[in-house]
Structures are given as C-alpha cells and as structure tokens.
Amino acid sequence: MENALRTVQANGITLAYRTWGPDQAPDDAPPVVLLHCRGADSTDWDRIAGPLSAARRVYALDLRGHGRSDWPGTYTYESMRDDVLAFLTALGIERTDLVGHSLGGAAAYLLAQQHPECVRRLVLEDVPAPFPLDPPRPPAERPDGDLAFDWAMVLQTDEQRNTPDPVWWEHMGRITMPTLLIGGGATSLIPQDHIAVLADLLLDARLITIDAGHLVHETRPKEFLVAVEAFLGL
Numbered sequence: 747m748e749n750a751l752r753t754v755q756a757n758g759i760t761l762a763y764r765t766w767g768p769d770q771a772p773d774d775a776p777p778v779v780l781l782h783c784r785g786a787d788s789t790d791w792d793r794i795a796g797p798l799s800a801a802r803r804v805y806a807l808d809l810r811g812h813g814r815s816d817w818p819g820t821y822t823y824e825s826m827r828d829d830v831l832a833f834l835t836a837l838g839i840e841r842t843d844l845v846g847h848s849l850g851g852a853a854a855y856l857l858a859q860q861h862p863e864c865v866r867r868l869v870l871e872d873v874p875a876p877f878p879l880d881p882p883r884p885p886a887e888r889p890d891g892d893l894a895f896d897w898a899m900v901l902q903t904d905e906q907r908n909t910p911d912p913v914w915w916e917h918m919g920r921i922t923m924p925t926l927l928i929g930g931g932a933t934s935l936i937p938q939d940h941i942a943v944l945a946d947l948l949l950d951a952r953l954i955t956i957d958a959g960h961l962v963h964e965t966r967p968k969e970f971l972v973a974v975e976a977f978l979g980l
Contacts, residue, residue, distance in 0.1 A: 749764050749765070749766055749792075749795075750764070751763075751764060751788075751814060752764070752765065753814070754833060754836045754837065755836065756829055756832035756833045756835070756836045757825070757828050757829045757831075757832035757833075758818075759810060759815065759816040759818050759829070760815060760816045761807055761808065761810070761815045761816070761829060761833055762787075762788065762807070762808040762813055762814035762815045763788060763805055763806060763807045763808065763833070764788045764789070764795070764805070764806050765803065765804065765805050765806075766795045766796060766798075766799035766803075766804045767798075767799030767800070767801075767802055767803045767804050768799075768801075768802075768803060769803070775801055775802055776802075776839075776841050776842050776843055776866050777802055777803040777804065777805060777839055777842050777843070778798050778799075778802050778803070778804045778805070778842065778843045778844075778845060778978065779804075779805045779806075779807070779830070779833075779834070779839075779842045779843070779844050779845070780794065780795060780804065780805065780806040780807070780845050780846075780850075781806075781807060781809065781830065781844070781845065781846040781847065781849075781850025781851070781853055781854055782806070782807075782808075782809065782812070782847055782849075782850050783847040783848035783849050783850055783960075783961075784848060784849040784895075784899070784900065784903060785812070785894070785895050785900075786812065786847075787808045787809075787812045787813030787814070787894065787895075788806035788807055788808050788813060789806075789813075790806075790847075790964070791806040791963075793963075793964075793967045794963050794967060794970065794971060794974075797971055797975070798971075798974070798975070798978075798980065800980070801980055802843075802978075802980065805833075805837075805839075807829075807830070807833060809826050809829070809849070809850065809853070810825065810826060810829055810899075811895055811896040811898070811899035812894070812895045812896075812899070813894060813895070817895075817896040817898075817899075819896070819898055820902075821896070821898060821899040821902040821903055822902065822903075822906060823849075823852050823853055823856055823903065823906055823910075823914075824856065826849075826850075826853040827853045827856040827857045827860065829853075830844075830853055830854070830857050831857060831860075831861060831864065834864060840864070841863070841864055841865070841866050842864065842865065842866065843865075843866050843867045843868075843869070843978050844857065844858065844865050844867075844868050844869070845869040845871070845974065846868075846869070846870055846871065846873065847871040847872065847873075847962075847963065848871070848872055848873060848874065848936070848960065849903060851870040851871055851872070851873030851874075852873060852874055852876075854868060854870065854873075855868065855870060855873065855918075855921060856914065858920075858921045858923065858925075859914075859917040859918070859920045859921055860917075860920075862920060862921065862922055862923060865923050866923060867923055867924050867925070867926075867977065867978055868921065868923055868924070868925040868926070869925075869926045869928065869974055869977065869978075870925065870926070870927045870928070870944075871928045871930075871962050871963060871970075872928065872929060872930040872934055872936050872941070872960050872962055873927065873936070873941065873944070874907065874936055874940070875915075875937075875940035875941060875943060875944045876910040876911075876914035876915045876918075877910070877915075877940055878908065878909050878910065879907060879908050882908040882909075883904050883907060883908055885901070885904075886900050886901065886904060888900075918944070918947050918948060919947070919949070921948050921949065922949045922950065923950065924950045924951075924952075924977070925945075925948050925950060925951040925952075926951075926952055926953075926954070926973065926974070926977040927941055927944065927945045927951060927952070927953045927954075928953075928954055928955075928956060928962055928970065928973060928974075929941045929942075929953065929954070929955040929956070930955075930956065930957070930958050930959050930960050930961070930962045931955050931956065931957035931958065931959065932957070933957070933958075933959040934959050934960045935959075935960050936960060938955070941953065952977075954973055956969050956970060956973070958970075
C-alpha cells in the first residue's frame with residue numbers, strides 16, 4: 747500500500763520508512779530520500795513527498811530515536827549517517843537524491859562527505875553548519891508527557907551540536923555533487939550567515955532563502971517544492 751509504514755533492518759536496528767511513487771522509475775531518475783528534523787518523523791514530509799513522487803520513487807525515514815524506528819539509546823550524527831547508508835544498501839539503492847532538514851540535513855551532508863558516490867544531488871534545508879556554538883546550548887528540559895522521540899536523542903545531539911567534530915568541517919570539501927541550500931531567513935533559529943559560509947565552501951552549491959523560519963517546507967511548501975523540483979530536474 748502506497749505510503750504505508752514499512753520497516754527494514756539496517757545498521758543493527760529497525761528503521762521505519764514510508765514510500766511513494768513508481769516502483770520502477772527510469773534509469774536516469776534515481777529515488778529521492780527525505781530526512782526529517784529533530785523531533786519529527788517521516789509523516790513530516792507528507793505534503794512534499796506526493797508531488798516529488800510523480801516521476802520518482804520517494805522514501806522518507808524515521809531517523810533512529812524517532813517515530814516507529816528503534817530507540818536504541820545511542821544517538822550521534824555519525825550513527826544516523828550510517829543508518830541512512832545501511833538503509834540504502836538494504837533496499838538496493840546505489841545512488842539517490844538526498845534531501846535533509848536540520849538534523850536530517852547534517853546526517854545528509856556527513857553521508858555525502860563519506861560516500862559521495864551514493865548521492866547524485868543534495869538538498870540541505872535550514873541546516874546547521876558544523877561550528878561550535880558560542881555560547882553553548884544549555885541543557886534542555888524534558889517536556890511533560892509522552893514524546894514521539896527519545897529524549898536521550900535530544901541531549902546527545904545537543905552535546906554534539908555544541909562541540910561538533912572538527913572533521914565534519916575539514917571534510918566539507920569532499921562534497922562535490924550539486925548542492926542546494928535553503929535558508930529559512932531572519933526568523934529561523936539557525937544562523938543564516940553560517941549557512942552562507944557553508945554554501946561558499948562547497949564546490950558546486952547554490953543558496954536561496956525562503957523567509958519561513960526554520961520549518962521551511964512545512965510553512966511554505968509550494969515555494970519549497972518549486973525550488974527543489976527545479977534543482978532535481980523534476
């Protein structure tokens with residue numbers, strides 16, 4: 747059933763995902779993989795995945811610690827990167843267009859650094875650049891009630907966000923595929939000048955701003971789709 751929740755074993759855990767579009771796309775039309783922001787899950791892409799799937803197979807994951815994927819208790823950006831690689835391998839996807847929002851965008855650019863052969867085109871939506879935060883992000887307070895994500899994931903990713911591995915920055919030059927960066931503008935929680943520095947560093951990058959705040963594809967989906975579809979050649 748289209749858009750039904752599915753699961754796959756990858757990188758030692760169960761990853762949940764949804765999929766849209768034709769089972770067999772043309773050989774020159776690789777699938778599109780969507781990676782959500784922190785605290786969301788694959789349903790976050792519902793309004794985006796449908797239009798993208800007119801000519802492409804589209805996959806949206808629940809990252810580890812989110813939604814119906816496993817909550818293994820260990821949450822690093824690198825483990826999420828490795829999960830995505832293992833997901834592609836498990837499904838037999840050799841090359842994909844990769845779209846990542848915020849946390850998902852960081853996992854996407856780490857994958858593009860380590861395995862550029864797997865990524866044809868890269869879209870980074872309001873993504874944090876790997877700069878240490880000054881001042882550092884203070885410890886977060888857990889909201890009351892049940893959560894749709896593992897609170898340990900928030901604490902661990904905040905720690906890495908405060909002091910990212912310098913290798914993340916040093917390896918940005920390995921990202922050679924065409925890359926579209928979409929900034930959310932002045933009301934975003936992501937420093938927009940950091941995104942601009944990131945765009946300047948990448949070999950083949952273009953930067954646009956959609957004044958929507960951090961949740962660009964949720965707040966202004968039509969404009970997001972126009973930009974992404976043009977970039978991916980849809």
